[in-house]
Amino acid sequence: MFLQTTRHKLLSLSIAAALSTGCTANAWGPRTSHPHAHLLSGASSAGSFGLGIEQASADIEREPRATDGGDEDRERSISPALFWTGVIIGAVGLATLATGVGIGVSSAKKIEDGDATGLSRAARQDLVDRGELGNRVAIGGGSVLFVGGSLAAIMTAVDYSRCGPMISKKRRGECESTGSSASKSE
């Protein structure tokens, strides 16, 4: 199931890389809270009154754009990185869980067989200790899997809600249509 999801994500990433739309540019939520936002709107409306004001407004406008792009790029790179970190942690956890379960199951089987055919007290105790170790390994692995899976799921959800680079083609289309309708209404 994870592999399927991963494949889906890889596909989404390639689609996201192929598309460089306005939605992607605005992918990380509303950015109207910039401290110079009111100046920008003021400058653009005042632009028709003189070149000096226009020049000043252009200077003001250029700076925040560069800052926003940097933040956006950073956020964009963090999201997939955290997703893949979660996937890797989850895979390690799953492998550890499987190892622990394997140890437990093999110990239980050996004890069952030993009870039928004969087993010394010490040998049985060794198998019991091994089974309990398997339990601890499985619990540890399960916890790591939970953390990794949660991280991946959260990053997927965050990316989805923010129309990030990992979203599906369908979702990207939704983001674009929402973005364009929003632009039209502005």
Next chain:
Amino acid sequence: MTVSRQSLPRSTVRAAATSLLAGGVLAWGCFIEIPPPPASRYLCDTIADCTEGEVCASGLCQVPCTSATFATDCDQGEGYAACFNGYCAHLCEVENSDCTNPQECLSLGISLNVEGATSGVCGIVCTPDACPDGETCAPGGVCLTTCDESNPTTCASDEVCAGGVCVPGSTQP
């Protein structure tokens, strides 16, 4: 420009389902120690391999007893049902024995359970020199308490002295 927030993507739901599945596997895979079947015995090489009160006999840790001392030597709380050939013994089903090799389920010729399986005791048939003091190996491989027919009180109340050994039966008419 804002983007409407919608329900979570399928991949997130799938990840959650995977976590649940993993939890299920975790619960299924947990090792739980199951106590050995009552009739099973631990293998041993020396008495050091056994616990207090046990001896290493025929390669198995066993609790020694005699017919006369069964009540005190064999803890019925542990499920012991008889003193058989010098050692405390559990009941077993002949058709589905859980006795530890070299013990075997020796048939009593009767059924003591509701399912009708033939009952027996886990033990090893005796050899002439393999019975505890005061007992002798009778035909059939069972150690029986020796007795003097002139002094039948050496047998238990539900036994009679016949042929120099105590056998089940009653002196009461």
